[in-house]
Amino acid sequence: MSVTSHADAAFLLPTETVDASHPAVADFARQHAAGRESAREAAVALYYAVRDGIRYDPYSARPDVASLRASATLAAGRGWCVAKAVLLAASCRAIGVPARLGFADVRNHLSTARLRATMGTDVFYWHGYTSLRIEGCWVKATPAFNVELCEKFGLHPLDFDGVEDSIYHPFDLEGRQHMEYVRERGEFADVPYDAMLETFRAHYGTLATGSALTASDFEREVDEEITRTPR
DSSP states (O other): OOOOOTTTGGGTSOOSSOOTTSHHHHHHHHHHHTTOSSHHHHHHHHHHHHHHHSEEOGGGOOOSHHHHSHHHHHHHTEEOHHHHHHHHHHHHHHTTOOEEEEEEEEEEOSSOHHHHHHHTSSEEEEEEEEEEEETTEEEEEOOOSOHHHHHHHTOOOOOOOSSSOOOOOSBOTTSOBOEEEEEEEEEESSOOHHHHHHHHHHHHGGGGGSGGGOSOOHHHHHHHHHHHSOO
8 A cells, every 4th residue: 555665664564562463453454444545544544543442541551562562452442652652553554554653751731630640740751652654754643642532621632634743732722731742752663662661660660560550540530530620
């Protein structure tokens, strides 16, 4: 579906986490790309399938290879930003669209008081997005927040057309601060696991393994917080 250069070929290969050749991932990609007339249209369709078909769940964050695999996120039906970016990258590679994993440190205001207290910060280190090679250009796509979650928080759902970069708006629908990009970490063929874990250990301490993030339902937590403090 896509013509690639030799330099792009590395971003088509399956990797340890971007398991594009896994049967479930390949089936997911084919299902949502079916009937699309171009690589751009197929990539856009996959973006929305991951954005809205896989629920955003920061409490599912596990910086280990097994849980970061695209096939694992697909099976779970939910994932944090890195896991969803990996799934989009794997799905696009499965249909011949080169895909990289991009990372940035962000100050994210789409969170709950409990999550911020648990993390000890409102900075999300190594926030994940996907960079796709479409019609000769690399464009960024960020599939983390599903549309229902955006509606609850009063945010613009993040759209993607395969032409312009899709990164988070700095403000919500009422002009309140939403997302601040603090530091770019770069783009990679696979998750830079060791570097990511080193940062997590430095800033999150015991949360680096995700062990303290297990016992919560993020969507219910969001509903309860909105009920207490209407936006």
